Amino acid sequence: MPVQAGQFRNPILPGFRPDPSITRVGNDYYLVTSTFAWFPGIPVYHSKDLVNWRQIGNAIDRPSQLDFSGLGVIQGVFAPTITHHAGVYYILNTCVGCGENFLLTANDPAGPWSDPIWLPFEGIDPRCLWMRTAALDPQQWRAHWGSRYQGHRAIWIQEFDLKARQLIGPRSVLVDGGVDPKTKPIWIEGPHLYKVDGWYYLVPAEGGTAEDHAQTVYRARHITGPFTPGPVNPILTQRDLPAGRPWPVEATGHADLVQRPEGDWWAVFLGTRPYDGQLTNLGRETFLLPVSWQNGWPLVLPQDVPVLTCCRHPLGHSRRRCRRRGGRRLIRLHSGLSGSCCGHPGQSAGGA
Helix, strand or coil: CCCCCCEEECCCECCCCCCCEEEEECCEEEEECCCECCCCEEEEEEECCCCCEEEEEEEECCCCCCCCCCCCCCCEEEEEEEEEECCEEEEEEEEECCCEEEEEEECCCCCCCCCCEECCCCCECCCCEEECCEEEEEEEECCCCCCCCCCCCEEEEEEEECCCCEEEEEEEEEEECCCCHHHCCCCCEEEEEEEECCEEEEEEEECCCCCCCEECCEEECCCCCCCEECCCCCCEECCCCCCCCCCCCEEEEEEEEEECCCCCEEEEEEEECCECCCECCCCCEEEEEEEEEECCEEECCCCCCCCCCEEECCCCCCCCCCCCECCECCCCCCCCCCCCEEECCCCCCCCC
């Protein structure tokens, strides 16, 4: 289906581009993805509108930075996160099988990026939230009291002294297990932390990275908690939709949120587009959807709604309702100035 005026097509970065992380600097957006043991690693993309992206470099572009020799393709650099603070760009990452957690810095996101600065703490998926001059670092962690079941993980936070390159002060566990511990949730990971209107929002994935992948949300008044799960969780998943549906997108999660200068919020996240059953030769791809805020909580997509292929462009913000056509529900989602998702291939884009 051709993309109509004022729309964009998902995924915004097709093919092998998993675990997206995004940051905005002024009117510019920068995004990075995982590359595991492939070289060059950690591609850096730039966009002005969240939809049209151009690769401007690789954070790992010198063999001297990381040694991937002998690593399998499921090792290497997992789930990078990109941030900006005081004129410097930072990428936090984990290199599984090649040194664990590290930090890269650059004055220009196109590079060159520094050699890895190795970080003296355990766990995976480190993230940071800048607090004046300090960085606080939430990440996935195998709980020190031991895993109670296979896949049991926790999220912890601790202040990081950037000059000394070490953790300082006490460590706090923010989430132990997941949204509902009684269900023994697995593989909570990829935590992102945002401060919005006096609340700290923690947005990790859980459920593993296959069909049960999901994005969740918690919030607290204090950065070390206690964090309370949102009334609607997960805030993004496709695991409850029927098998055999047309044009499926699956394994959605590992989302990162970004606010446009106009005030509206959007989420980048990974997903797969299986065909002939569960063939996913394109790998995990990067998608984009608007984020709505409901009673102080973010929501990417209701649980019974599929990720749609054709969506309203972030720069085309006329408020518009999508309705049922041909027996299929077309939805309207909005965040601030509004963004709407309007259809699949072969499906009319509704509006009235």
